[in-house]
Amino acid sequence: MEHHNLHWQDLNRRERMDYLLKTGHMSDCSFVVFGEMGERITFRCHKFVLMTVSPVFERMFQGAFREATASENIVLDDVLATDFMAFIQCIYPQEDDPLDGYPLQILRALIYLSKRFLVTYMEKNCLKNLLKRLSYDLDPNEVVSLYEYALQIDEMEILKCVKEKIMADPHKYVNSQATYQLSWNTFFKFINELFTVVKEKTRFDIIERYCKELGFDQCPVTRPKVLNGLQLPETHKIDPINLNAFDFSKYYQLTPMQLLAIQWKASSAIEVDNQLMQVSEKELEKIYQDLEELRRDWKSKQEFAEKLLNSVKYTTMSSYDFCVGPGSSYLLSCEKKFDFLSQICVAEHKIRALRLSSNPFAFCVL
Incomplete structure (x- = not known):
């Protein structure tokens, strides 16, 4: 100009x-x-x-x-x-x-700012533009991210449109990376939305991948690599299947020094004690607090993973689907695998027996 x-x-x-x-x-x-x-x-x-x-x-x-x-x-x-x-x-x-020239990220920011400053006409225009974009073939990652965004801003019309796209071709969206970046509560809603449109084995596979992406499959126990000039062993990880072997509760009565001896898996506690005499009590207490915070975080992850697993209808799967899916997963204990597989096999046997009873000629050999 x-x-x-x-x-x-x-x-x-x-x-x-x-x-x-x-x-x-x-x-x-x-x-x-x-x-x-x-x-x-x-x-x-x-x-x-x-x-x-x-x-x-x-x-x-x-x-x-x-x-x-x-x-x-x-x-x-x-x-x-x-x-x-x-x-x-x-x-x-x-x-x-x-509005048409703005990327989706800017459009979402405009909706937020128009709501914040009560610029009603802009909010309406932005939501209208967002609905128009949803009528196009958007990238699956953008569609999934809009699912969470619609829940956050409580826009039911946007949410309805997003759900329609996902339900029309669910496999296109469950494989997008955005699915595994959803917050816990949003993912739980999302996985339950899929109940009627994908097989239960598929839902379980999605849950298993989500748990892996968020580190639910391993509980890291970390500590500093160097403390007062002392070189410490590398971080080790604890298999959640054997989590009972790592019972945090039994450490509550131990001193911070003894706790560190156990955590670092040294060749002997005496050797660790001799090496750690120069570490201050304040540093030891800080490490102890970090471990306790880690325990609480891991417990919340376990509880959420259990919530996800309880939403799966295992007995609706075929024995084959169960064996290649949940049956080979680290998320279920051996006891639960045996229990679910037993129920599935009994149900399949009853169905076969019912079919045979309704067709007695099925026993005849031609």
Whole structure:
């Protein structure tokens, strides 16, 4: 836009607003946000423009808030500069709709900011644009991420549209990496949504992969590599199947020194004691606290994994599917595997017996 500053009033409406936004001419407020590298970026704006679209901005600048009198350099430390720039650009009147040109990440940020500042028309337009994009063939990772996003912002229309796409071709989406990056609660909802559209073995395979991706299959016991100049052994991991062999409760009565001797699996406790005489009690107590925190974290993971496993209807599987799926998984104990497989075999035997009784000629050999 090549125009002399003195004649900016001669531009059309979109160009005038664009000029005011880019130059900050006649601005009476400013916002400080941060770039991806943490750098401070200042946006000079106009109170009147902001107040015409947002009751939040109106109360901010005309109410009994600090911003009413100190409206320069208002810091928004939880908003990225790229997101705030798109938000402000959408507020200043434009002839063209810029939403189609924004990536999905920016569009989601616009929905968040429009909800936060009660810019109702922008929120509606962004949600409408999001629904339009869902009608296209979006990347499976984006569709799955929108499933969690719709739950977070409580947008049932978006959620319904996302679920329809997933249910129409579930295998396309369960193999996407975004599925295994869902939060615990969202994944639990997601896996139960699939109950009617995929086989139970498939659901179990998804659960097993999710547990592996999040490290539910192993419980790391970590400690520093070097402590007061002492070289320590590498981190070892404990197999959850043999977790009973690593009973944390029996360590509660031990001193921190004895605890470390056990954790580091030294050749002898005496050797460890001799080497650790220089370690302070404060350092030992910190390691003990870290181990206790690890125990609590592992316990919560175990409980969630158990919740996932309990949602699987094992007895609806065939004996073959069970053996190549849950039967060969580390997630189930041998006792549970035997119990489920026994129930499946009994059910299959009853079905075969029922079929034979209804067709007595099945015994005849031709």
